Amino acid sequence: MSASYILKRIALIFYTLFIVSLLVFGITQVLPADAAVMMLGENATTEALEALRNSMGLNDPIWMQYLRWIGGVVQGDFGTSLRTGQPVGPALFSALGTSLTLAVFSLTFMLALALPMGVVAAIRRGKATDLFVSFLSYIGVALPEFVTATLAVLFIADWWGILPPAGYVPLSQNPVEGLRHLVLPVVVVSIIMIAHVSRMVRSELVDVLHTDYIRAAHLKGLSRGRILLRHGLRNALLPAITIVALDVGYLLGGVIVVEEIFSIPGIGRALMAAIQARDLPVIQAGVLIMAATYSIVNFAADLIYAWLDKRIQYD
Amino acid sequence: MPQDQKPVLSVRDYSLGYKVGSDTLSVLKTINLTINRGEILGLVGESGSGKSSMASAIMRYLAPNAIENAGAIHLGATDLRAQTPRQLADLRGSRVSMVFQDPATALNPTLKLGEQLAEVLMRHQGLTSAQAWKAGEERLAHVGLKSPAEMMHRLPHEVSGGEKQRVVIATAFACNPELIIFDEPTTALDVITSRQILDLFAGLQAETGVASLYISHDLALVARTARRVAVLQKGEIVEEGDTVTLFRAPQHPYTRALIGAVPRPDRRLVKADPAPEAAPLVKVRGVSVNYGRKSLLDSLLRRDFTPVVGNRAVTLDIKPGEILGIVGESGSGKSTLAKAMTGLNRFDGLIEFDGKPVRGLSDMGRDYRRDVQIVFQHPDASLNPRQRISEILARPIRLYGGRDGLPRRRQIEEMLERVRLPATYIDRFPHQLSGGEKQRIAIARAFLSNPRLVICDEITSALDVSVQASVIELLMELHQQTGAAYIFITHDINLIRQIAHRIAVMYRGDLIEVVATEAIAAPDRAPYTRELLAAVTPPASLTLTA
Numbered sequence: 001m002s003a004s005y006i007l008k009r010i011a012l013i014f015y016t017l018f019i020v021s022l023l024v025f026g027i028t029q030v031l032p033a034d035a036a037v038m039m040l041g042e043n044a045t046t047e048a049l050e051a052l053r054n055s056m057g058l059n060d061p062i063w064m065q066y067l068r069w070i071g072g073v074v075q076g077d078f079g080t081s082l083r084t085g086q087p088v089g090p091a092l093f094s095a096l097g098t099s100l101t102l103a104v105f106s107l108t109f110m111l112a113l114a115l116p117m118g119v120v121a122a123i124r125r126g127k128a129t130d131l132f133v134s135f136l137s138y139i140g141v142a143l144p145e146f147v148t149a150t151l152a153v154l155f156i157a158d159w160w161g162i163l164p165p166a167g168y169v170p171l172s173q174n175p176v177e178g179l180r181h182l183v184l185p186v187v188v189v190s191i192i193m194i195a196h197v198s199r200m201v202r203s204e205l206v207d208v209l210h211t212d213y214i215r216a217a218h219l220k221g222l223s224r225g226r227i228l229l230r231h232g233l234r235n236a237l238l239p240a241i242t243i244v245a246l247d248v249g250y251l252l253g254g255v256i257v258v259e260e261i262f263s264i265p266g267i268g269r270a271l272m273a274a275i276q277a278r279d280l281p282v283i284q285a286g287v288l289i290m291a292a293t294y295s296i297v298n299f300a301a302d303l304i305y306a307w308l309d310k311r312i313q314y315d
Numbered sequence: 316m317p318q319d320q321k322p323v324l325s326v327r328d329y330s331l332g333y334k335v336g337s338d339t340l341s342v343l344k345t346i347n348l349t350i351n352r353g354e355i356l357g358l359v360g361e362s363g364s365g366k367s368s369m370a371s372a373i374m375r376y377l378a379p380n381a382i383e384n385a386g387a388i389h390l391g392a393t394d395l396r397a398q399t400p401r402q403l404a405d406l407r408g409s410r411v412s413m414v415f416q417d418p419a420t421a422l423n424p425t426l427k428l429g430e431q432l433a434e435v436l437m438r439h440q441g442l443t444s445a446q447a448w449k450a451g452e453e454r455l456a457h458v459g460l461k462s463p464a465e466m467m468h469r470l471p472h473e474v475s476g477g478e479k480q481r482v483v484i485a486t487a488f489a490c491n492p493e494l495i496i497f498d499e500p501t502t503a504l505d506v507i508t509s510r511q512i513l514d515l516f517a518g519l520q521a522e523t524g525v526a527s528l529y530i531s532h533d534l535a536l537v538a539r540t541a542r543r544v545a546v547l548q549k550g551e552i553v554e555e556g557d558t559v560t561l562f563r564a565p566q567h568p569y570t571r572a573l574i575g576a577v578p579r580p581d582r583r584l585v586k587a588d589p590a591p592e593a594a595p596l597v598k599v600r601g602v603s604v605n606y607g608r609k610s611l612l613d614s615l616l617r618r619d620f621t622p623v624v625g626n627r628a629v630t631l632d633i634k635p636g637e638i639l640g641i642v643g644e645s646g647s648g649k650s651t652l653a654k655a656m657t658g659l660n661r662f663d664g665l666i667e668f669d670g671k672p673v674r675g676l677s678d679m680g681r682d683y684r685r686d687v688q689i690v691f692q693h694p695d696a697s698l699n700p701r702q703r704i705s706e707i708l709a710r711p712i713r714l715y716g717g718r719d720g721l722p723r724r725r726q727i728e729e730m731l732e733r734v735r736l737p738a739t740y741i742d743r744f745p746h747q748l749s750g751g752e753k754q755r756i757a758i759a760r761a762f763l764s765n766p767r768l769v770i771c772d773e774i775t776s777a778l779d780v781s782v783q784a785s786v787i788e789l790l791m792e793l794h795q796q797t798g799a800a801y802i803f804i805t806h807d808i809n810l811i812r813q814i815a816h817r818i819a820v821m822y823r824g825d826l827i828e829v830v831a832t833e834a835i836a837a838p839d840r841a842p843y844t845r846e847l848l849a850a851v852t853p854p855a856s857l858t859l860t861a
Contacts, residue, residue, distance in 0.1 A: 211420065212415065212417065212420035212421050213420060213421055213422055213423040213424070215376065215421075216413075216415060216421045216422070216483075217423070218376060218407070219374050219376060219407050219408065219412070219413050220407060220408040220412070220434070220435050220438070220486065221403075221404045221405060221406065221407035221408035221409060221435070221438055221439060222404070222408070222434060222435075222438055223404065223438070226434070226438075230426070230434075231423050231426070234425055234426075235423070235424070235425055238425075308425070309424075309425055310425065310470050311424055311425070311470065311472045
């Protein structure tokens with residue numbers, strides 16, 4: 001992998017974000033929302049509204065409004081929330097931090113379960129264990145997270161009272177309570193991804209275990225553990241990385257739903273609130289930040305892929 | 316060798332089958348084999364004869380549906396069939412090891428070569444990682460690899476096929492085993508590389524005295540390599556004996572047929588030059604093919620772009636009715652030229668067909684496409700698996716008219732007869748046919764348009780030697796009937812010397828020379844041609860009977 005490839009990919013991320021910014025800006029322009037009305041209320045006089053529009057530059061040509069907005073974004077200024085009057089940036093980034101905490105825990109939990117499940121299913125292919133894992137995956141795929149979330153809250157939080165049903169405590173404030181609040185959201189958001197990834201690992205590993213080099217490894221007298229881990233899993237995990245990176249896209253969507261259900265003050269919840277309040281600057285910034293997160297994660301996945309499989313020559 | 320010494324490998328009355336549904340498919344029938352220390356036993360057979368199953372049985376690496384009889388397999392005094400999986404793992408790689416057909420798939424693509432060698436030493440000789448790495452370097456130097464320390468750190472895709480196979484061989488010899496099974500170790504390699512690997516094998520074998528089971532479909536190769544040969548037909552050893560005796564006086568009809576099917580350069584299958592003074596049918600003038608394209612980023616950064624060369628300014632003529640052989644190693648540009656001539660590759664330069672200039676795909680009109688046909692190496696890939704033979708063969712008739720007044724189906728049946736296939740095949744699917752039969756369908760498809768030039772791109776290299784002989788016979792018949800010119804691309808030099816009028820030698824995209832077949836062995840040939848010829852194993856019938 002060459003330095004020029006990495007630079008090219010970074011340039012591509014910025015290009016993607018540019019397109020996203022155009023789309024987001026375009027869509028928010030056609031939304032039936034008038035920032036001036038939002039700020040002054042329904043009963044404001046026409047003169048007052050017009051004066052505010054002029055002062056906010058809402059009567060300028062659209063391209064000028066876009067340039068003003070994107071110019072601010074480049075300098076780290078995402079504008080001011082119409083609802084709260086606060087700058088958008090700091091509030092959203094703090095919410096992003098909360099969401100990332102949820103996402104990182106979910107990914108870790110998912111991998112910790114999905115990898116062993118996939119490996120065991122592959123080794124015991126066609127046996128009861130394999131069928132059981134497949135069965136679980138099908139259930140996992142079939143249940144949308146708002147169903148699992150409701151069930152989890154109902155049984156574990158309401159009836160049995162083991163875990164708090166909703167809310168969020170920053171880990172830095174109180175680690176124990178913070179973790180207790182994370183358990184249900186993390187499990188709910190992970191279930192579908194566990195189903196995806198364990199099936200992927202299983203089928204890839206089944207293929208790899210049938211290759212000539214695995215046969216060669218057996219005929220060299222190597223131990224089963226070494227054959228499985230060193231020769232098999234390494235090659236089987238490569239495609240799984242791509243799936244995990246794609247699942248991050250799902251994660252971003254799933255997080256919005258889960259944050260809403262469990263009242264977690266993350267970026268998804270902030271975005272929902274902004275959409276309901278037609279808070280255009282927050283919507284624009286929120287979507288842009290999510291797009292950036294997704295691009296960066298996919299880039300990271302490509303880097304890891306190339307690092308694991310030296311045959312891949314990006315140029 | 317003293318009589319009382321126990322053979323290294325002895326197989327007694329061993330039979331093997333595979334359970335398929337409720338039936339048992341018999342693969343090996345009452346096999347008896349022994350190999351003594353220092354001995355090489357060649358096991359020869361065509362595909363499906365069970366030779367690879369024999370290797371799996373000895374290595375005790377059988378599919379779960381394998382069914383064995385009570386026969387015995389002993390390695391020295393050890394009863395291999397009585398070993399637990401753990402004991403077998405201790406044996407494999409240390410007392411018995413294996414060299415595989417294709418080093419490209421036998422090596423793990425994501426592990427360093429050094430690790431794949433060192434792990435055997437660590438497993439069986441209890442070396443530490445550092446010791447094993449050090450010992451590995453010595454082993455690599457021993458199999459003739461230059462800069463072994465550097466080689467240890469390479470990944471399989473960073474070295475050549477021959478180098479990969481050397482690493483596999485070093486691994487097999489690493490723990491000084493008593494027996495090594497060589498399963499077609501040179502089949503996936505080029506002629507010259509094969510020769511080098513064989514020389515390496517002979518050297519190591521003589522030095523270590525390891526007992527070897529050498530499995531191959533190539534009679535000529537086995538004749539040069541093994542002292543004793545067993546011929547396997549449909550799971551049975553039909554003949555076994557000393558190599559020289561077996562080749563000089565084969566007893567079993569199957570052995571005789573096999574030996575007879577091996578191409579012999581001295582037995583010409585084609586009449587002399589058809590039209591020495593005729594104007595060329597095809598003139599290839601300075602045809603170059605480059606792979607890869609300059610990327611947008613390259614142009615933006617004004618970077619130099621070096622394309623991969625497929626062909627470099629190839630110039631040659633083909634006369635009407637001539638058979639021109641093209642030989643060379645893989646990657647020499649043989650197929651690239653064929654693809655350029657059929658419009659599958661872009662090219663620079665000029666192809667003149669029957670006086671009409673062709674500079675690219677757009678010049679290849681309907682007439683050109685009818686007149687120039689190609690048959691590919693793998694019929695499995697070139698015949699649509701979801702079409703019946705009738706559909707496959709109807710296409711050239713539909714495209715190029717065929718003969719008037721005769722129903723299409725009748726024309727197809729006639730063509731099937733001409734390629735010696737029963738007319739009843741017309742409603743079958745390709746997968747219901749054998750490899751040789753499929754290739755006959757591909758040939759029929761090419762000849763249905765009455766072409767004037769047929770390009771045969773390695774069309775027999777995926778076939779067994781006896782099937783190859785019959786396909787070649789068919790091609791020669793069609794040549795006589797139709798008078799079409801052939802471009803016959805192959806790496807089998809013995810074969811091409813049988814059938815070609817002239818031979819073109821290619822090397823890394825360059826046309827080295829075009830010579831009359833009789834003159835290919837002359838001493839004034841280009842150095843590369845001589846090297847190539849020297850690497851070819853002459854048919855056993857020539858070396859041993861003389």
